[in-house]
Amino acid sequence: MKTRFDLTLLAAATLSLLASAASAQDKTLTINSFGGAYETAHRKCIITPFEKETGASTKVVTAYSADAFAQVRAQKAAPQFDVIHFSGGQEIVAASEGLLSPIDASKVPNLANVYPVAKANIAKGEGPVYSIAAIGLVYNSQNLPKAPTSWKDLMDPKLSNKLVLTDISNGYGMLGFLMINRVAGGDLRNIQPGLDAVKKMLAGGAIVVNTSPEIQREFAQNGATIAPYASDYAFTLTKANLPVKFSQGVEGTPASFITANLVANRPNQALALKFIDMSLSESAQTCFANELRYTPTNSKAVLTPDVASTVAYGQAAMKDLFRFDAPTIEANRASWVERWSKTIAR
Amino acid sequence: MRMNDRTENLLLALPGLALLAMAFFLPIGQMLVLSVSGASGLTLEHFSRFLSDPFYLNILWRTVRLSLIITVICVVLGFPYAYIMARVSPRLRMWMVVAVILPLMTSVVVRTFGWMVLLSRNGLISQWARDLGWAERNFQIMHSEAAIVIGMVQVLLPFMALSILGVITRIDTRLEEASRTMGASFMGTLRTVVLPLSMPGIVAGSLLVFTLSASSFITPSLMGGARIQVLAGLVYKSVTQTLEWPFAAAQAVILFVGVLLVLIPYVRVSTPRHG
Numbered sequence: 001m002k003t004r005f006d007l008t009l010l011a012a013a014t015l016s017l018l019a020s021a022a023s024a025q026d027k028t029l030t031i032n033s034f035g036g037a038y039e040t041a042h043r044k045c046i047i048t049p050f051e052k053e054t055g056a057s058t059k060v061v062t063a064y065s066a067d068a069f070a071q072v073r074a075q076k077a078a079p080q081f082d083v084i085h086f087s088g089g090q091e092i093v094a095a096s097e098g099l100l101s102p103i104d105a106s107k108v109p110n111l112a113n114v115y116p117v118a119k120a121n122i123a124k125g126e127g128p129v130y131s132i133a134a135i136g137l138v139y140n141s142q143n144l145p146k147a148p149t150s151w152k153d154l155m156d157p158k159l160s161n162k163l164v165l166t167d168i169s170n171g172y173g174m175l176g177f178l179m180i181n182r183v184a185g186g187d188l189r190n191i192q193p194g195l196d197a198v199k200k201m202l203a204g205g206a207i208v209v210n211t212s213p214e215i216q217r218e219f220a221q222n223g224a225t226i227a228p229y230a231s232d233y234a235f236t237l238t239k240a241n242l243p244v245k246f247s248q249g250v251e252g253t254p255a256s257f258i259t260a261n262l263v264a265n266r267p268n269q270a271l272a273l274k275f276i277d278m279s280l281s282e283s284a285q286t287c288f289a290n291e292l293r294y295t296p297t298n299s300k301a302v303l304t305p306d307v308a309s310t311v312a313y314g315q316a317a318m319k320d321l322f323r324f325d326a327p328t329i330e331a332n333r334a335s336w337v338e339r340w341s342k343t344i345a346r
Numbered sequence: 347m348r349m350n351d352r353t354e355n356l357l358l359a360l361p362g363l364a365l366l367a368m369a370f371f372l373p374i375g376q377m378l379v380l381s382v383s384g385a386s387g388l389t390l391e392h393f394s395r396f397l398s399d400p401f402y403l404n405i406l407w408r409t410v411r412l413s414l415i416i417t418v419i420c421v422v423l424g425f426p427y428a429y430i431m432a433r434v435s436p437r438l439r440m441w442m443v444v445a446v447i448l449p450l451m452t453s454v455v456v457r458t459f460g461w462m463v464l465l466s467r468n469g470l471i472s473q474w475a476r477d478l479g480w481a482e483r484n485f486q487i488m489h490s491e492a493a494i495v496i497g498m499v500q501v502l503l504p505f506m507a508l509s510i511l512g513v514i515t516r517i518d519t520r521l522e523e524a525s526r527t528m529g530a531s532f533m534g535t536l537r538t539v540v541l542p543l544s545m546p547g548i549v550a551g552s553l554l555v556f557t558l559s560a561s562s563f564i565t566p567s568l569m570g571g572a573r574i575q576v577l578a579g580l581v582y583k584s585v586t587q588t589l590e591w592p593f594a595a596a597q598a599v600i601l602f603v604g605v606l607l608v609l610i611p612y613v614r615v616s617t618p619r620h621g
Contacts, residue, residue, distance in 0.1 A: 167572040169587040208573055210567060221469075333589075337587060341401075341575065
């Protein structure tokens with residue numbers, strides 16, 4: 001039922017995309033966003049100011065990174081997106097497959113103020129990072145008065161029953177799992193220690209969810225106490241009036257880099273570059289941090305103290321963040337997801 | 347000169363056929379090609395990967411098994427409901443139709459959220475079960491195969507009930523009266539007169555319910571959770587998350603064949619007698 005309905009929608013959407021591409025090519029930009037609160041903030045901080053400044057109109061398609069990548073890859077012959085946003089390192093594979101255009105720094109003035117780590121591979125086609133989500137321990141501060149400080153706290157058998165894990169087909173879920181794996185003694189060549197640890201957690205009553213809204217449900221309704229997840233989502237839970245806090249484990253803070261990428265073989269790349277430039281501006285990044293608690297990558301972005309205290313912010317904090325090697329994750333994703341699925345299957 | 351009947355018929359059917367060719371046969375053909383394509387030409391590796399792994403075979407078996415259970419429950423609930431609908435006043439019938447298709451008009455998220463309120467760990471039903479001492483502390487119906495069955499039956503019941511309704515309304519009520527005057531009880535009449543005559547509706551409804559439940563993945567993934575997978579969900583995951591399209595195509599072909607293997611004998615056995 002639903003599948004068929006979705007297919008019709010997809011067909012309709014494709015047709016309308018084609019039609020609009022033909023009629024208003026130069027002044028319409030097609031981008032993806034991630035839906036929900038993210039998309040609302042995206043519109044407020046970047047899309048609406050962009051439309052105001054350029055007079056262009058923006059078509060926003062809701063598609064998560066993996067979905068978005070699948071679409072861009074399928075549309076290789078006739079791309080439909082101008083700017084594509086990824087949060088799971090998909091830009092590395094996309095760039096290597098020639099789906100993205102290299103970015104000329106002279107056409108994106110704001111790049112000058114962006115931390116080097118956030119613009120390392122723009123010449124290869126990997127778009128710049130415009131915000132960063134840090135992965136740590138999201139916990140209920142009422143049930144757990146003493147803040148967890150270590151990733152090892154997740155392995156405490158007393159907490160298993162109240163622990164929420166996220167499936168690794170989800171980007172944040174993957175990063176959380178890889179960190180559990182690292183703390184359990186594994187590395188990117190060997191995820192078995194992590195799988196064994198997860199097996200123990202599940203035996204102790206831990207729950208696995210597929211999507212972030214389910215985490216909220218577990219915290220709101222089912223007495224969940226702790227979950228390895230992102231700082232921005234901790235803020236989402238706080239806004240829903242849950243007594244939730246975010247803590248960084250001493251072993252390190254894996255981060256998810258959200259990139260804005262220039263799709264290859266599109267007619268209006270100049271406008272797309274303007275959009276990417278605005279994504280990197282101080283005002284856009286400050287706005288994003290205020291709205292959703294993402295870490296800015298523009299070194300000139302200034303946050304108020306209360307916002308700054310809840311995100312990784314500034315030169316020093318940037319050093320605590322690290323990124324699991326995205327090409328390795330991409331190369332192993334399919335087999336890891338399969339092994340994970342077999343581990344958690346009932 | 348007049349066109350002959352066959353040409354006319356063909357012309358009339360042409361738009362439909364063209365649509366079918368574009369929207370069904372073409373994608374199915376592509377899927378078949380994709381499912382046997384590997385790094386170096388034609389290969390059956392995707393099929394052997396699936397068929398040689400107990401993990402995947404279990405999921406295939408779960409998909410078929412749950413779809414059968416869902417179909418049987420829909421028949422058991424749908425037949426009496428359709429019979430009553432057919433025999434009440436038109437006004438009441440309209441309300442009963444509305445009631446049964448109401449779940450289809452609600453978004454899957456809202457519908458599932460309703461079930462979560464009832465079935466999750468701190469939900470009403472789970473709490474009652476604990477209070478009565480029937481279940482342990484962690485008990486929940488959510489995230490189990492039972493939850494999938496409950497959620498799917500709610501969505502698919504209208505397909506069954508309405509298919510049967512269409513057939514029962516065409517059954518001459520004098521047949522039932524005759525049966526009753528010949529001494530059959532009400533239940534006896536239902537069993538020996540109404541039920542056999544409604545078989546075409548039951549068969550059509552079962553086909554719809556079975557194929558729809560075998561191919562759906564949103565409700566199963568929301569109700570069953572990450573740890574209980576069905577085949578359509580696996581296909582979705584392979585397409586959108588791990589990007590293994592040939593493997594996804596192979597899984598889809600296996601699902602397709604699996605459904606056909608169940609359906610063909612079912613149609614063979616159940617239709618000829620009743621035309």
